[in-house]
Amino acid sequence: MNESKGGGASTKNNKLKDYYLLMKFTLSFTVVFSSVVCYLLVPGLDFDIISVLLLFVGGMLVTGAANAINQVVEKDTDALMKRTASRPVASGRMSVDEASTFAVVAAVFGIFIIGLWFNWIAAGIAAFSFFLYGFIYTPLKKIHSIAVLVGAIPGALPCLIGWAAGDPSLAVGGWVLFALQFFWQFPHFWAIAWISHEDYGRAGFKLLPSVGGPTKYAAVQSILYSVLLIPIGILPFAVGMSGTVSLIILSIANLLMFWQCIRLFKEMDVKAARRVMFGSYIYLPVVLLSLLADKIA
Numbered sequence: 001m002n003e004s005k006g007g008g009a010s011t012k013n014n015k016l017k018d019y020y021l022l023m024k025f026t027l028s029f030t031v032v033f034s035s036v037v038c039y040l041l042v043p044g045l046d047f048d049i050i051s052v053l054l055l056f057v058g059g060m061l062v063t064g065a066a067n068a069i070n071q072v073v074e075k076d077t078d079a080l081m082k083r084t085a086s087r088p089v090a091s092g093r094m095s096v097d098e099a100s101t102f103a104v105v106a107a108v109f110g111i112f113i114i115g116l117w118f119n120w121i122a123a124g125i126a127a128f129s130f131f132l133y134g135f136i137y138t139p140l141k142k143i144h145s146i147a148v149l150v151g152a153i154p155g156a157l158p159c160l161i162g163w164a165a166g167d168p169s170l171a172v173g174g175w176v177l178f179a180l181q182f183f184w185q186f187p188h189f190w191a192i193a194w195i196s197h198e199d200y201g202r203a204g205f206k207l208l209p210s211v212g213g214p215t216k217y218a219a220v221q222s223i224l225y226s227v228l229l230i231p232i233g234i235l236p237f238a239v240g241m242s243g244t245v246s247l248i249i250l251s252i253a254n255l256l257m258f259w260q261c262i263r264l265f266k267e268m269d270v271k272a273a274r275r276v277m278f279g280s281y282i283y284l285p286v287v288l289l290s291l292l293a294d295k296i297a
Contacts, residue, residue: 018088022071022099023064023106030284031155032059035162037288038177041241041295042166054117055165059158061110062126066154068103069134072096077142077203083196103134114165122164129157141205148189148207156182176235180287183232186225187261188280190218194264194273214273219265222276226258236291246294253283 036055040047071078071089078090088094107130115123133154140147156178163174193200193207194214200207208214209221233250236242242250260279264272 024067028063031063035059035158038159038162039165045166058110058113061106065103065107066130066133070138073138081199118165119168121168125161129154145206152185155185187222191273191276222261226261230254242294246290249290
């Protein structure tokens with residue numbers, strides 16, 4: 001009897017773990033974090049814990065649904081890569097029908113939560129982001145490296161979703177935040193593609209900006225996009241969203257990102273690419289929280 005109960009609990013835990021992996025919980029959490037912070041950055045918005053929690057839940061459902069579609073579409077290629085072979089659909093632990101059903105149900109519930117509690121502008125952007133990521137960006141990864149440009153749009157739309165939830169008129173502040181996250185993604189993603197180039201190559205993904213893989217050209221592209229972040233980092237201050245403290249923090253963060261991309265160009269190895277990747281992981285929360293701290297202060 002005890003063994004039977006233990007086995008049932010283990011099965012439930014394994015199923016929960018598979019859903020955790022299906023929605024890429026950590027990635028989804030990072031995405032929704034930016035959406036919630038951008039919502040809180042809307043001028044004149046009063047803090048409401050219920051609204052924050054509902055935006056978080058709605059965002060997690062939509063983002064998790066997009067990640068589930070990604071795994072359904074890429075189940076065969078995921079199985080070829082060491083990093084992704086253990087994902088639930090790729091490994092066969094979860095059927096395509098089960099993952100697809102989860103994606104549809106989660107997307108519908110998430111979009112309706114955002115639409116009914118906040119507004120349908122934010123919900124519409126969330127629906128567009130889900131569609132673009134799951135059905136355009138995902139299959140495009142095997143066709144052309146322009147997929148990174150296309151994928152950067154749904155990657156940055158959470159900022160606009162959060163802003164629209166508090167300001168459906170989509171004032172300039174929302175677009176500034178969108179631009180910051182949009183251009184940040186290029187050095188971030190190309191660093192990941194550099195590190196995982198062999199795995200991606202086996203799967204047929206074309207994600208680096210040069211057909212030759214990790215080349216000087218790819219490193220130069222990372223430098224160019226990191227340079228664009230420098231003037232964009234001044235925009236929150238220029239449009240009155242932030243003060244001097246966050247301007248200084250953004251400027252330092254952008255210069256550090258630029259310097260790491262320069263080092264990648266000079267050293268041309270995985271170690272340098274890993275520094276860009278980890279630097280970019282730190283960059284976004286530091287930048288967004290500095291803007292929020294400036295607003296609160």
